[in-house]
Amino acid sequence: METRRSADSAAAVLRAVLDHGPIARSSIARVTRLSAATVTGVAASLMERGLIREAPEAAGPPGIGRPHVPLDLAADAVAVIGVHVAVPRTTVALLDLRGRIIAQRRDPHDGRDPASVLPALAGRIAALRRRHGGRRRILGLGVATGGWVDTANGTVVEHPFLGWRDVPVGAALAEATGLPVRVDSNSRALLSAEQLFGAVAGRARESAVHLFAGNVVDVAFAAGGVVHQGPRSAAGAVAHLPVEGCAELCPCGRVGCLQAAVSERALVRRARAAGLIDRPEINDLVDVAATGHPEAIALLRERARLVGRAAALLLDLFDPDVLVVAEAGANRLPASLATLRAEVAAGSSAGVDVLATVHPSSFPGNVLAVAGGAVALHQVYAASPALS
Numbered sequence: 001m002e003t004r005r006s007a008d009s010a011a012a013v014l015r016a017v018l019d020h021g022p023i024a025r026s027s028i029a030r031v032t033r034l035s036a037a038t039v040t041g042v043a044a045s046l047m048e049r050g051l052i053r054e055a056p057e058a059a060g061p062p063g064i065g066r067p068h069v070p071l072d073l074a075a076d077a078v079a080v081i082g083v084h085v086a087v088p089r090t091t092v093a094l095l096d097l098r099g100r101i102i103a104q105r106r107d108p109h110d111g112r113d114p115a116s117v118l119p120a121l122a123g124r125i126a127a128l129r130r131r132h133g134g135r136r137r138i139l140g141l142g143v144a145t146g147g148w149v150d151t152a153n154g155t156v157v158e159h160p161f162l163g164w165r166d167v168p169v170g171a172a173l174a175e176a177t178g179l180p181v182r183v184d185s186n187s188r189a190l191l192s193a194e195q196l197f198g199a200v201a202g203r204a205r206e207s208a209v210h211l212f213a214g215n216v217v218d219v220a221f222a223a224g225g226v227v228h229q230g231p232r233s234a235a236g237a238v239a240h241l242p243v244e245g246c247a248e249l250c251p252c253g254r255v256g257c258l259q260a261a262v263s264e265r266a267l268v269r270r271a272r273a274a275g276l277i278d279r280p281e282i283n284d285l286v287d288v289a290a291t292g293h294p295e296a297i298a299l300l301r302e303r304a305r306l307v308g309r310a311a312a313l314l315l316d317l318f319d320p321d322v323l324v325v326a327e328a329g330a331n332r333l334p335a336s337l338a339t340l341r342a343e344v345a346a347g348s349s350a351g352v353d354v355l356a357t358v359h360p361s362s363f364p365g366n367v368l369a370v371a372g373g374a375v376a377l378h379q380v381y382a383a384s385p386a387l388s
């Protein structure tokens with residue numbers, strides 16, 4: 001059994017290689033403040049597990065007495081599988097240790113019943129491994145989904161739009177795939193992806209808030225590098241945060257709830273009614289707006305304004321180093337991002353520097369695949385025994 005301290009050291013060394021690799025053992029010792037002997041021992045064990053290797057130009061007998069030979073992630077020898085379950089479809093992806101997507105597939109649901117979704121997912125996972133896995137060893141499977149997810153038990157406690165309650169997703173997929181499975185909420189997953197691989201990862205490891213606006217709207221926060229789970233895994237439910245200037249009726253019976261106002265479903269319904277798009281796809285609306293269509297731009301800016309109001313409130317609540325917003329419009333359209341930042345500046349009483357603090361997602365176009373992958377990669381990089 002690995003001790004807690006050696007697991008912490010292994011995580012620190014692995015993250016140093018992620019951040020700086022290829023990097024010499026002597027430099028790892030400097031950035032992690034571990035002793036040279038500890039780094040040598042930990043590196044040998046990480047090499048044995050196939051997670052890191054000596055950089056190819058330094059090929060030769062590995063090990064002791066070669067402190068300056070650079071180490072790098074074994075990015076093409078191992079992979080994780082990321083799964084995202086959304087309201088209209090599932091995403092299944094293969095990612096390397098740097099969180100880069102090797103391959104992904106998106107499939108609409110045949111039905112939303114877990115009894116049909118989970119076996120279909122298992123089939124798609126197997127197909128993706130066969131087609132794109134090659135000789136890579138799969139370290140684990142991560143599942144992200146909106147709504148209320150209990151990570152400790154691997155269950156989706158409640159996902160109102162899918163109609164799921166107490167669904168043991170982790171156990172079902174572990175049995176079907178034979179892989180270690182971890183399940184987490186979409187928002188916590190994306191925050192941990194920002195901390196590992198994001199554009200402002202260094203500051204996101206200090207303290208960060210992640211606001212996701214898709215069909216589901218949810219929030220995650222982290223302090224001291226740790227994403228908050230909470231005793232019930234329930235933090236971050238902001239669906240019914242009241243926002244001004246919204247006439248949409250929420251399923252909870254009230255008017256003016258954030259999720260009802262900005263959910264993709266509501267937005268694409270409005271866009272279809274206005275004849276802007278043919279399919280209920282948010283990305284189609286963003287495409288139309290990107291061509292300069294004023295009505296499409298206006299719809300997305302209105303959404304950015306409402307999301308910006310919620311973001312202002314979150315900034316005042318948490319005072320984070322960074323606030324990352326994953327919203328389809330702000331992630332791709334400079335005008336939407338500017339509107340969102342302006343709304344934060346106007347709505348926050350903390351007087352924050354919005355350009356330095358408010359950032360769009362680092363994974364535009366791939367947030368769902370990255371979310372699932374990050375749930376599995378979190379386990380690899382966290383201070384716990386790596387999946388093997």
Ligand SMILES: [Zn+2]
Binds near residue numbers: 239250252253257260
């Ligand atoms: Zn509501």
